[in-house]
Structure formats: C-alpha cells, structure tokens
Amino acid sequence: MAKSPIADLVSPSLADIEALADTAFTGLPDEFRALCEGVVIKVDDFPDDETLEQMECETEFDLLGLFRGRGLVQLGAGPQTGEFPSMIWLYRRPILDYWADHEETLGAIVTHVLVHEIGHHFGLSDEDMEEIERRAG
Numbered sequence: 001m002a003k004s005p006i007a008d009l010v011s012p013s014l015a016d017i018e019a020l021a022d023t024a025f026t027g028l029p030d031e032f033r034a035l036c037e038g039v040v041i042k043v044d045d046f047p048d049d050e051t052l053e054q055m056e057c058e059t060e061f062d063l064l065g066l067f068r069g070r071g072l073v074q075l076g077a078g079p080q081t082g083e084f085p086s087m088i089w090l091y092r093r094p095i096l097d098y099w100a101d102h103e104e105t106l107g108a109i110v111t112h113v114l115v116h117e118i119g120h121h122f123g124l125s126d127e128d129m130e131e132i133e134r135r136a137g
Helices: 014-026 030-034 049-054 092-100 106-122 126-136
Strands: 040-044 065-068 087-091
Touching: 014 040, 014 092, 014 106, 065 106, 087 092, 087 106, 092 106, 106 126
Parallel strands: 040 087
Antiparallel strands: 065 087
C-alpha cells in the first residue's frame, strides 16, 4: 500500500505562525507599518484564563487574536511612564482550528487576524481593514 503524501505533515508550530505573522506584517503597506512602531506581536497556543473570562469566551478556541494596550486614539502624546507596550496576540490553536474548517490559506488567515488586531490599535473601520488586507496582497 502506498504511503499518503500527507502522512508526514505536522501541525505548524508557534515559530511557524510567528514567521507567517512576520511575513504578513512585512507585506502590509509601508505607511501602515510605520504607524505600528512599538507594537509587539506575540504568538501563544491559547489565550490565558483571564483573557478568556474578560472576553466572555465560551471555549479557548473562540479567540484568534487580541490587541491589548492603548490604541493610537487613546495614547495622545505618547505612552505613560511605566506603561507596557501595546501588544497583539495571535493564538495558534484557534487559528489552526479555523484554518481546518475554511478554504483560506493559513497565511491569509494570519494576515487577516493581524490586520484586524492592528486595526484595533488604530481605531479603523472594517472597510479600512479590508482595504489594507487587499493592498497587502
């Protein structure tokens, strides 16, 4: 019996999702990326329990990404002394679960989640975020 061509596939790791996020970020329009200075992008398998509770999630798979911090519209002149940097969290396992049930590529999903979470940083509309995704390719 012939071996299946997918028999040796493994699930993308945290590092793989980080690489996809880096590629997605690099592909964003220059003027958009320039405004993201200081925003930290992190990848974890799942949101922590506190986040799940705060976001009123029913399961740990409900949240693909999250922006934490003060968006540009709230920052004013700049961050306050002792303030943590704004962060974008991408959650690997929920992203992979979503990917398994949809026709989109994993890279497209990571780009979508990243743009959506950055959009929260800027206070952008859904239409603005769609345009940025379109320009990202």
